[in-house]
Amino acid sequence: MKIMISAVTNIIRLIQVAIAQMGIQVVREHLIGINQGNIGLSQQLPNFLERIFELYSIDKGIKWKYRQMLLKENKGEANWDRFRVHSTQVERTITTFQNMVENVLYYPADRSFPLVDMYYKNVSGLVGIQATNGTEHAKNVTVYQQFYDQIDTSPETTPLKLYYLIMPCNIDFFEKDDFTLGNFWTDVKSGIAPKWTTHVTFFALLRPSSFEACMPEYE
Numbered sequence: 740m741k742i743m744i745s746a747v748t749n750i751i752r753l754i755q756v757a758i759a760q761m762g763i764q765v766v767r768e769h770l771i772g773i774n775q776g777n778i779g780l781s782q783q784l785p786n787f788l789e790r791i792f793e794l795y796s797i798d799k800g801i802k803w804k805y806r807q808m809l810l811k812e813n814k815g816e817a818n819w820d821r822f823r824v825h826s827t828q829v830e831r832t833i834t835t836f837q838n839m840v841e842n843v844l845y846y847p848a849d850r851s852f853p854l855v856d857m858y859y860k861n862v863s864g865l866v867g868i869q870a871t872n873g874t875e876h877a878k879n880v881t882v883y884q885q886f887y888d889q890i891d892t893s894p895e896t897t898p899l900k901l902y903y904l905i906m907p908c909n910i911d912f913f914e915k916d917d918f919t920l921g922n923f924w925t926d927v928k929s930g931i932a933p934k935w936t937t938h939v940t941f942f943a944l945l946r947p948s949s950f951e952a953c954m955p956e957y958e
Contacts (some may be wrong), residue, residue, distance in 0.1 A: 763798070766791045767950045774908050774948055788870035788904045789846070789856050793829060795952040796844055800825030802953040805902060808941040811917040821957060822902075822944055824866075826859065835891035836865060854878065854886035855901065865890075865897050868944070870904040874912045877925045883935060894938035902944040913943035 766787055772778035773787075795801045805822040826844040833847050839860045846857045855867035867886075869876070887893055905913055920927045923941060947954050 763794045770950045784872035785870035796826040799952050802957040803946045805942045805944050808918045853882045865899050867901045879925050894934045898938040902942045904944050907948045
């Protein structure tokens, strides 16, 4: 059994390495096929989403759109707005917040890095990117804490804007106005401390169905 698990793990790693070497056009065509239902959904979808974000961010920059995922307790209305990022380089090592350079995309090679796939610092503060292949994103509070431990800061000192990198075919779920704590945390019954609900905000990040770097309305 251990040999079988090890073999499967090695295959997954090889696939991840292969995706990390793909160019924009190949990744685009694959994501378009998944979005249209012509290619079956696979566990590797987040890797394709991460790859296209990385490539566009470094190449010509990204002009997509985002919408805040408001908690039910926070009455209000969220609208889609313009999201921009243009990174100067990609850094694959884990870097603490104090040592981060603005507009560098930190994309840890260590796949066990908690909570986010990528993160960066800009004029508004700390931004995290989490690729997702569906609508389930809840994580234990300990995962949030592990992320902050890794970058050596705290939510009170360094609030986090967490963007879920979503597929266009899942847009209906992300357009609702009444997200619950259970959409973001798994241990809700134990109580979610205010430092998390106050200092971590959530957003859906949408790209065009063509999977280009720029939304048509922003060209």
